[in-house]
Amino acid sequence: MKQDIKTYNVIAKEGLEIFPPEKYTINQSERPAALLIRSQDMHKTYFGPNVLAIARAGAGVNNIPLVQASANGTVVFNTPGSNANAVKELIVAMLILANRPVVSSIAWAKKVVGADVSLQTEKGKNHFAGTELAGKTLGVIGLGSVGSKVAQAAVGLGMRVVGYDPYISVEHAWQLSNEIPRADGLSDLLPQCDYLTIHIPYTEKNKNLITTQQLDLMKPNAVLLNYSRWGIVNEKAVVAALDNGKLQKYMTDFSSNTIIGHPKIVITPHIGGTTVEAEVNGAKMAAQTLRKYLETGNIVNSVNFPTIEMPFEAPTRLTLIHQNVPNMVGRITTILADEQINIDNMINRSREKIAYTVIDTGTIAEPLLKKMKDRLLQIPEVIRVRVLKK
């Protein structure tokens, strides 16, 4: 039977083409096997326990109720790094726009007409003097896929860059040149910055990471950029800091009624990852990850399940999602032994409260397969059992 993939938001066709029509339908069923989304607010969008997986084409997963998904046995994926270059390029543009009056000078130049246009523009350009980035200090909070690229690009622009990420991955640390010192904490970083850019996920812990106390530590006249998420920066504190002249400018991808219309705030409409290339990258990565999970049970790039990659070589594969409690493997394998089923290969991994077991076996007759699945599902801690055939 074909499996249906339900999409929300604009998903690039290059991603949808990864699902062959002989195996999949797209948006054809009320009971989809999986969802392919971008920023759709899944806290407010019902998805039933039948949904095996949700793939987020993009980085941020704060739009997905992860605890509920894990309890359902729904694996959630994202596409790390798929839009990092797009965000990096926009940050470079915003850094330049912060102190070069490009937009206002273009608007002015449009209005200068007449025979002496060249003379008039030459005279008027003095009103549009800016300042340069080279030699200024950029602080980067979060040195993941986006932040590490932003930091490297800023070094290329001649900026002095200081990074802060107490949880940096080894992979991202390798991508940073040794010209980028790491700050020990925000109180070390903030007083150094002429520009501060934030590239971290929205989590309970990161909510209001930048508020009055942190803004007070910043250099007078600094520029703050938030292309991470609404809520990481306290907007009321930012408006106060702009109004009392402490902060020069706030540039963000996230609009709200608190900041709209403020003369020192520049808002872009959440376009950080909105490039043709990033949308194609994200859609393809999400679709490939989903197909891998649906067809082999293997899990990569999940944000709520452990990574498991076991070559699918045997005729039958059982995948079990269960609570991470002692003796689960013992109870599962006892049932298989009872039913005289020989295990070819097996793997078990856990992540916080969830565990995942993959078992490969020879060919099993349908009635026995059904009996075994029913017995496995009777273990109270087992959330989901799938049977995959090669």
Ligand SMILES: NC(=O)c1ccc[n+]([C@@H]2O[C@H](COP(=O)([O-])OP(=O)(O)OC[C@H]3O[C@@H](n4cnc5c(N)ncnc54)[C@H](O)[C@@H]3O)[C@@H](O)[C@H]2O)c1
């Ligand atoms: N504006 C956009 O369109 C757009 C596009 C892509 C990503 N984003 C946002 O940017 C975030 C980061 O994206 P990414 O791809 O770089 O993710 P990532 O997971 O690769 O990197 C995030 C980094 O932040 C670090 N971090 C977490 N909490 C921190 C804290 N309190 N202080 C310092 N570092 C901290 C992590 O250790 C990690 O290295 C996403 O979660 C998303 O919300 C926005």
Ligand SMILES: O=C(O)[C@H](O)COP(=O)(O)O
């Ligand atoms: O987290 C992300 O990847 C970005 O915020 C992009 O979101 P979008 O897919 O809705 O453009």
